[in-house]
Amino acid sequence: MTFDDTSHPVDGAVETAQPSLLVFDVNETLSDMSSITALFEDVGLPGHLAATWFAGLLRDGFALTVTGANPSFAGLASDSLGALLQGVAPDVDDATTHVLSGFAMLPLHADVADGIRALQDLDLRLVTLSNGATAVAQGLLERNGLLDAFEGLLSVQDAPAWKPAASAYRYALETCQVPAAYGMLVAVHPWDIHGAHQAGLRTAWVNRTGGRYPQTMHPADLEVTSLTALARILTDARGQVE
Numbered sequence: 529m530t531f532d533d534t535s536h537p538v539d540g541a542v543e544t545a546q547p548s549l550l551v552f553d554v555n556e557t558l559s560d561m562s563s564i565t566a567l568f569e570d571v572g573l574p575g576h577l578a579a580t581w582f583a584g585l586l587r588d589g590f591a592l593t594v595t596g597a598n599p600s601f602a603g604l605a606s607d608s609l610g611a612l613l614q615g616v617a618p619d620v621d622d623a624t625t626h627v628l629s630g631f632a633m634l635p636l637h638a639d640v641a642d643g644i645r646a647l648q649d650l651d652l653r654l655v656t657l658s659n660g661a662t663a664v665a666q667g668l669l670e671r672n673g674l675l676d677a678f679e680g681l682l683s684v685q686d687a688p689a690w691k692p693a694a695s696a697y698r699y700a701l702e703t704c705q706v707p708a709a710y711g712m713l714v715a716v717h718p719w720d721i722h723g724a725h726q727a728g729l730r731t732a733w734v735n736r737t738g739g740r741y742p743q744t745m746h747p748a749d750l751e752v753t754s755l756t757a758l759a760r761i762l763t764d765a766r767g768q769v770e
Contacts, residue, residue: 546765546766547710547711547762548652548706548711549652549653549655549701549706549710549711549712550655551655551657551697551700551712551713552656552713553691553713553716553720554657554660555582555658555659556716556717557734558636558637558640558668559634559635559636559637559668560634560637561578563633564630564631567630571613571616571617571623571626572617577612581608581609589601590719592604593689593693598685598688601659602628602661609628631660632664635672636668636674637736639754639756640674640755641672643758644755645674646755646760646763647677647758647759647762649759653704654679655679655700656669656681657683657691657696657713659684659690660683661685662682662685669681680703680704682703684696684699686699687700691723691724692720692722692724692726694726696723697711697723697724697727697728701729708728711729712729712730712749713730713732714732716734716736718733721733721745722745722746725748730750732749732758733748734752734754734755734758735751735752735753
């Protein structure tokens with residue numbers, strides 16, 4: 529099911545749109561990482577490599593997770609970026625620090641602030657669950673005046689494994705003391721959506737770019753173009769059952 533800012537729920541939407549807890553991915557779901565491109569260019573790397581580097585970082589984290597490790601996101605990021613910078617930057621450590629410091633200054637996507645406030649107005653419980661450090665999520669939300677909307681900032685650093693392992697989502701549910709059926713993951717990554725579904729949560733895929741969802745992964749319960757659209761859909765669905 530796909531919804532945009534002018535659409536309404538279709539048959540079946542109400543049954544999949546009544547969570548009490550929304551679990552938000554952070555990197556790329558809440559934060560706009562497009563500024564990393566300029567930082568790559570600052571240190572002599574092609575800007576287009578930023579997306580490839582981040583995808584590779586996630587791949588390596590997933591691989592280590594499968595083998596039973598729970599790696600440090602920052603450590604993997606530094607190591608993988610350093611490998612790219614070898615022979616490019618005169619001081620690899622300084623160049624790595626310059627790029628990674630950008631994570632501390634990422635902006636929100638344009639729809640996030642209004643969307644989060646609208647979801648907060650529904651008295652839904654909001655938490656983050658990131659493969660990255662809690663400090664990144666905290667800084668992002670503090671800079672944009674949204675920290676008060678979230679009751680908790682969770683990281684897989686405190687879970688048994690990275691997302692999309694089921695134990696990562698179960699950690700969030702157990703921390704919040706919410707049954708899986710009443711939790712909904714909100715994310716831009718299909719792999720995250722698939723993992724959350726496997727753990728029993730409902731899911732909302734934020735498709736800001738008009739992308740195509742992989743047919744090899746379990747589809748999201750809801751597909752929306754923005755967090756404001758998600759808030760409106762959940763508001764409409766609540767009105768139908770009251």
